[in-house]
Amino acid sequence: MKSKTIKIGTVHQCNCYMGSKTLHPLVSVIDLSDSNLTQQNIKLGFYAVLLRECRCGDFLYGRQYYDYSDGTLLFLTPGETIAIDNCLLPQKGRMLAFHPDLIGCTSLGQNIQDYSFFSYHKNEALHISAREKQKVSECFDNIREELQHAIDCHSKTLITKYIELLLDYCTRFNERQFITRCEANKKLLTKFEKILNEYFEADRVKRNGLPSAEYCADLLQLSPSYFTDLLKYETGKNIKEHIQFKRIEIARQRLQTTHKTVNQIADELGYSSVQYFTRLFTKIAGCSPNEYRHPN
Known part of the structure; x- marks a missing residue:
């Protein structure tokens, strides 16, 4: 039987679907271990960076014996459909979701196409070391901390800069993965x-x-x-x-x-x-x- 596809167009809808509180209508950091995910297909209307800390099904994400195994990063784009299966059901991990409207008229919005890993296949995911995972988690924490602050005229600038910093680190880690896959x-x-x-x-x-x-x-x-x-x-x-x-x-x-x-x-x-x-x-x-x- 073909799985039903659920369309989640906004970050707020994503928060509701995953049982997370909305602190900002255009961006969220979601703890997957607290989510209410069920097995189905989801079509996203926003960008997402997914940090998986579970090794279940790593072969689906292209991890080889020469790759690190402390975490896996998946990058999703608006309009993309992701299959929520046993490997993405409540596990240890986090997801950053941000809507295209958040990055409009920002340096991140102008350069988002330069982060080419958003266009990789699922089995070309980025596999990171413990140290790299810690750096990614710190970036997630910085974004989350800013989201705790009341929205003001500085919020968009600071949040997009933190996201840009995260993606720059991911670019570094992605280039490192090419080295280990020499x-x-x-x-x-x-x-x-x-x-x-x-x-x-x-x-x-x-x-x-x-x-x-x-x-x-x-x-x-x-x-x-x-x-x-x-x-x-x-x-x-x-x-x-x-x-x-x-x-x-x-x-x-x-x-x-x-x-x-x-x-x-x-x-x-x-x-x-x-x-x-x-x-x-x-x-x-x-x-x-x-x-x-x-x-x-």
Whole structure:
């Protein structure tokens, strides 16, 4: 039987649903151990940062043997549906909920898209150490303490700054997780290179255009955001830059191993004109395609 989806559009509705007191209509810190959650699907109308302290079902959240296991952070966005199951039923943990209206016209509102982990899949959650969990808890406490204060003209500024600080710490911890997953990341990058090689060898560029982050991430069974962050962390390049260098690498190979003309190679690799291909090749390789093929 398909589970019913309950829509919770506001922070106040969330507080009522979870049995928590509303101290501010747009933001709340909820203790999950005191909540009245039941198994069902919930569609949120606000952002949420969920700190789980239970190890039940960690495989659902992508924890591997090389990850920390003292806590797990999940990041949810407005419009997202979360399945409340045995792993999220009253456990030791907390949830920060904040409505988009809270961060409007603030630096957090302008930069919220930079916190890409909000777009990760559930099995790409952030697994944190005891020290990191303590820092997250301190941030939750700071927000909770400010919520205890009567709302005034400073409330929005202080609360959003505390949330921004929390998310900045999460960015640091997320980058640390890429470090502890170094070997696994290398294997993913090897698969990514294979995907690109097969794509170009099959001459799919002329039919389908250049491979996108979404296309590559799907084949790697990753979210586009996680894949993009992984690639940027490991190589220092985004998907567009990486593919650009890959095309030049393939062009070099074809210039050396085939008799195809520069025009043919440029066309096969999806360049709009041979002039653009030549300029880009010269910029990266330090010489023109013809000079590369026939060095002095």
